[in-house]
Amino acid sequence: MSNVVIKVYVPRDSTALSLGADRTAHAIVAEAQKRGLEIALVRNGSRGLFWLEPLVEVATPLGRVAYAPVQAQDVPDLFETDFLNALSDKAKAHPLYLGLTEELTWLKRQQRLTFARVGITDPVSLDDYIAHDGYKGLKHALSLNGADIVKIVSDSGLRGRGGAAFPTGIKWNTVLNAPATQKYVVCNADEGDSGTYSDRMIMEDDPFVLIEGMTIAGIAVGATQGYIYLRSEYPHALKVLNEAIAKAYQVGYLGDNIAGSGQSFHLEVRRAAGAYVCGEETSLLESLEGKRGLVRFKPPLPAIEGLFGKPTIVNNVISLATIPIILDKGAQYYADYGMGRSRGTLPIQLAGNLKQTGLIELAFGVTLRELLYDFGAGSATGKPIRAVQVGGPLGAYLPESQFDTPLDYEAFSQIWAVLGHGGIVAFDETVNMAKMARYAFEFCAIESCGKCTPCRIGSTRGVELMDKITAGQERTQHIQVLRDLSDTMLNGSLCALGGMTPYPVLSAINHFPEDFGVS
Amino acid sequence: MLNTLTSSQLDEIQVQIEAHKNLPGALMPMLHAIQDSVGYVPEAVYPQIAKALALSVAEVHGVVTFYHHFRTHPVGKHVLQICRAESCQAMGSEQLESSVKSALGIDYHETTKDGSITLEPVYCLGNCACSPAVMLDEELYGRVDSQKIAQIISQARIA
Numbered sequence: 001m002s003n004v005v006i007k008v009y010v011p012r013d014s015t016a017l018s019l020g021a022d023r024t025a026h027a028i029v030a031e032a033q034k035r036g037l038e039i040a041l042v043r044n045g046s047r048g049l050f051w052l053e054p055l056v057e058v059a060t061p062l063g064r065v066a067y068a069p070v071q072a073q074d075v076p077d078l079f080e081t082d083f084l085n086a087l088s089d090k091a092k093a094h095p096l097y098l099g100l101t102e103e104l105t106w107l108k109r110q111q112r113l114t115f116a117r118v119g120i121t122d123p124v125s126l127d128d129y130i131a132h133d134g135y136k137g138l139k140h141a142l143s144l145n146g147a148d149i150v151k152i153v154s155d156s157g158l159r160g161r162g163g164a165a166f167p168t169g170i171k172w173n174t175v176l177n178a179p180a181t182q183k184y185v186v187c188n189a190d191e192g193d194s195g196t197y198s199d200r201m202i203m204e205d206d207p208f209v210l211i212e213g214m215t216i217a218g219i220a221v222g223a224t225q226g227y228i229y230l231r232s233e234y235p236h237a238l239k240v241l242n243e244a245i246a247k248a249y250q251v252g253y254l255g256d257n258i259a260g261s262g263q264s265f266h267l268e269v270r271r272a273a274g275a276y277v278c279g280e281e282t283s284l285l286e287s288l289e290g291k292r293g294l295v296r297f298k299p300p301l302p303a304i305e306g307l308f309g310k311p312t313i314v315n316n317v318i319s320l321a322t323i324p325i326i327l328d329k330g331a332q333y334y335a336d337y338g339m340g341r342s343r344g345t346l347p348i349q350l351a352g353n354l355k356q357t358g359l360i361e362l363a364f365g366v367t368l369r370e371l372l373y374d375f376g377a378g379s380a381t382g383k384p385i386r387a388v389q390v391g392g393p394l395g396a397y398l399p400e401s402q403f404d405t406p407l408d409y410e411a412f413s414q415i416w417a418v419l420g421h422g423g424i425v426a427f428d429e430t431v432n433m434a435k436m437a438r439y440a441f442e443f444c445a446i447e448s449c450g451k452c453t454p455c456r457i458g459s460t461r462g463v464e465l466m467d468k469i470t471a472g473q474e475r476t477q478h479i480q481v482l483r484d485l486s487d488t489m490l491n492g493s494l495c496a497l498g499g500m501t502p503y504p505v506l507s508a509i510n511h512f513p514e515d516f517g518v519s
Numbered sequence: 520m521l522n523t524l525t526s527s528q529l530d531e532i533q534v535q536i537e538a539h540k541n542l543p544g545a546l547m548p549m550l551h552a553i554q555d556s557v558g559y560v561p562e563a564v565y566p567q568i569a570k571a572l573a574l575s576v577a578e579v580h581g582v583v584t585f586y587h588h589f590r591t592h593p594v595g596k597h598v599l600q601i602c603r604a605e606s607c608q609a610m611g612s613e614q615l616e617s618s619v620k621s622a623l624g625i626d627y628h629e630t631t632k633d634g635s636i637t638l639e640p641v642y643c644l645g646n647c648a649c650s651p652a653v654m655l656d657e658e659l660y661g662r663v664d665s666q667k668i669a670q671i672i673s674q675a676r677i678a
Contacts, residue, residue: 014645014646014659015645015646015648015649015659015661017659018646018649018652018659018660018661019649019661019662050648050649051648051649053649191643191645192642192643193643194604194605194606194607194642194643194647195604195605195606195647196643196645196647197645197646197647197648199645200645231645232551232588233600233641233643233644233645233654234645235657236657236659270544270547270548271547271548271551272547272586272588273547273550273551273586273587273588273589274586274587274588274641275585275586275587275588276642287547288544288547289543289544290544290545290546290547290572290582291546291578291582292581292582292585293585293586308543308544349647349648350648351606351609351647351648351650352605352606352609352610352647352650353609353610357647357648357649358648359648380610389605393604393605393642423647425605425606425609425647426609427609428609431609436605436608439605439608443642446642447642449585
């Protein structure tokens with residue numbers, strides 16, 4: 001082994017960094033130097049086993065072996081037990097040794113399509129991207145005309161992964177058929193939902209897949225300019241995206257002659273500025289135009305009159321990042337996963353009070369219970385899980401009796417819940433659901449753009465009502481007023497912010513009335 | 520804290536205005552560039568921004584104040600953001616918030632007397648798998664307990 005440079009992987013994903021991955025990486029390099037050992041350090045993306053970060057991997061002839069969680073202070077001891085020779089008995093005996101990464105149950109049980117490369121490759125290495133099937137989708141797309149590309153996307157059954165679950169192919173087709181001299185592709189990377197981080201992972205851990213997906217979108221509908229509207233809370237993603245975009249320009253995967261095809265597509269990252277409502281597509285477009293992020297009336301749809309009044313595709317990061325594999329492997333390959341009208345896979349994010357948190361990509365149809373207990377291993381505090389919020393701050397709270405609901409857009413809508421962006425936040429029995437209902441109104445009041453009355457005024461009235469209810473003032477009457485208010489917001493708001501705030505509020509009252517002092 | 524700008528800051532702002540004024544939808548990137556270079560978007564330069572983009576001063580004011588990220592006043596040497604969103608609440612962020620506020624002796628949107636730390640709430644840092652999360656400037660921290668936050672704060676006060 002002495003002449004072989006051993007590859008060691010330490011993630012650069014921001015969750016790994018938030019737990020000390022940089023210090024771990026430095027310690028590994030320093031310790032190797034000290035011992036005169038030659039290693040090649042790769043800063044890969046995260047495998048998504050976030051409760052185990054920093055997860056360090058060592059390459060072996062049998063595949064990569066994982067050790068986790070590895071803090072800087074663990075490093076000397078790891079070297080002492082021959083961790084670079086990860087197949088040795090000595091290494092296997094180390095308490096942090098987990099075995100072959102690919103054999104870990106968490107990963108083995110997944111169906112990774114959109115996240116196929118995430119955690120495996122060096123995110124900013126274009127060579128690595130191409131060696132792992134990158135740009136195959138674009139290559140296929142360049143041999144087709146726009147209508148054929150749109151048909152493949154439609155046939156795959158892909159629906160918007162941002163929350164509204166609108167069929168992506170229909171959106172694209174509208175833009176394709178809208179006559180205009182200039183069209184745009186806009187990526188909604190304003191991932192503001194609590195409990196979600198799959199967009200961030202794509203952008204930090206496999207940015208080229210998003211760039212490729214947007215390029216295919218541009219070629220499909222005849223759009224030559226793309227923008228990624230990125231949350232200002234994601235500084236690491238900004239750096240990685242800009243580095244990847246610069247590389248794609250250098251070698252002609254972006255610019256005026258994409259992969260020698262003579263077609264143009266330009267791409268730029270624009271930073272958002274901390275307004276949750278700008279995740280709503282029309283508010284996002286206003287913001288991109290340099291205005292206050294006020295929601296627009298629809299129609300006209302952005303597909304007809306979008307950015308700067310031109311036909312515009314607005315898709316979420318995950319939707320766009322799923323395009324390359326669909327174009328590479330075909331519509332049917334993707335559509336073969338899933339259930340009912342929810343085709344393909346969903347990147348699910350486990351968050352909040354769970355023992356094992358992280359990213360799970362699976363075909364639609366898995367139940368919440370499997371996710372919470374088989375993957376999540378129950379609550380982090382060891383107390384019973386009492387409530388789960390699915391789909392971000394505008395998603396319903398589900399009680400234990402609904403944990404057998406399969407993850408499917410229609411199944412969720414039947415129990416008056418939403419799947420949204422696939423974020424799952426678990427709460428243990430110490431949660432006070434009246435407080436969470438109040439918080440939902442408070443959040444809406446802070447983030448309301450102010451254009452429509454139900455959201456602007458309703459959210460503040462909601463906070464006041466919740467205060468009266470928790471103080472025990474005329475509870476029954478105030479709960480009735482709260483229900484009326486929710487009805488007004490549901491039916492009268494211009495967008496989902498005001499229109500869906502009643503989901504967490506009413507689900508909390510309906511499923512956990514005891515926290516509101518009623519039975 | 521005075522809102523006075525040095526001449527080099529004014530020059531820097533003018534450079535950013537010139538650099539960004541011809542972009543499509545120029546205002547947001549311009550405001551980011553100004554805040555990145557001087558730490559906030561001073562009201563005193565609204566007229567210059569407005570003129571460069573053929574907007575009214577009121578429109579510039581409207582945009583700056585719409586977005587939580589933009590600040591119209593100088594901040595401390597470091598900005599500490601504490602996540603208040605659901606996932607972090609499920610892991611005890613409320614306790615974290617109150618202990619930080621009392622340790623620093625300030626509330627949200629305020630700066631410590633020594634000018635070292637400005638405290639801001641944030642609604643999701645995308646680190647929900649390792650809640651509660653905080654961010655110091657651009658450095659993200661996960662599973663932050665009382666011990667970890669004390670370290671973060673004391674380091675910020677020195678550096």
